[in-house]
Each structure stands twice: as structure tokens, then as C-alpha cells.
Amino acid sequence: MEKTNAILAFSALAQEGRLDVFRLLVKAGPEGLAAGVIAERTGRAANTMSAQLNLLSQAGLIESRRDGRSIIYSACFGQVSDLIVFLMEDCCAGEACVASNVQAAAERALCCAPADASNSRKSLQ
Structure with a gap:
């Protein structure tokens, strides 16, 4: 992992709401969660949630897929592993x-x- 990617990931996680979302998605595992479920479980408004998910996605920490009418988000475990390796190498x-x-x-x-x-x-x- 390059330093600029690590900084982008840390920046995305350096806000309480985004960190809560990311940790929730880590707990959900590869199956992920629908955006509405994430908003409900974190107690955040839909427009705030959209912005948080977008920043985490741009940092490469989460990914999304369409499932019918829902968008399912999941953590990018490979990227997280790369970030940990970057810190500890x-x-x-x-x-x-x-x-x-x-x-x-x-x-x-x-x-x-x-x-x-x-x-x-x-x-x-």
C-alpha cells in the first residue's frame, strides 16, 4: 500500500460516524448490509449516511453491490489487511x-x- 492510500483510509476513519459505519460493516462480514439497515443501526439520517458511505468507498475501505432495489455495502477486508501490513511492515x-x-x-x-x-x-x- 502506498502512503497516500493509507492517509486516505485513515482520513476516512477519522470521524466518529464513519468509524461506526465501518466497524458495523466489519461485524456484518462479507455479506454486508443494506444502506437503510446501516442508517437505522447507527441512528443516522439517510443523506448523512450517503455521504459517509461515499467517503469510505472512495478510501477503498468498503464496496457496494446492487441487490434488487437495495444497495448492499461490505467492508473490503483485503484493503484493511493491506493497511495493517502498511502500519506494521x-x-x-x-x-x-x-x-x-x-x-x-x-x-x-x-x-x-x-x-x-x-x-x-x-x-x-
């Missing part, structure tokens, strides 16, 4: 101190859990 001059913390955090996330930990993670739900 020069971590601790190659030492494992921080990298291991990042890996542990990823393993706590159900979608990122290694195959051998997935069964124990599911039992926690």
Missing part, C-alpha cells in the same frame, strides 16, 4: 515483540483465527 526492526502482539490480536478475531484455534473460538460464542 517495519515493526521493531524485525524483532518479534510487537509483531507477536499483532498476531495474537488477529487470532482473537474469529475471522482471522488459525484453523487449529477455530473450534475453540466457536465454542466461546
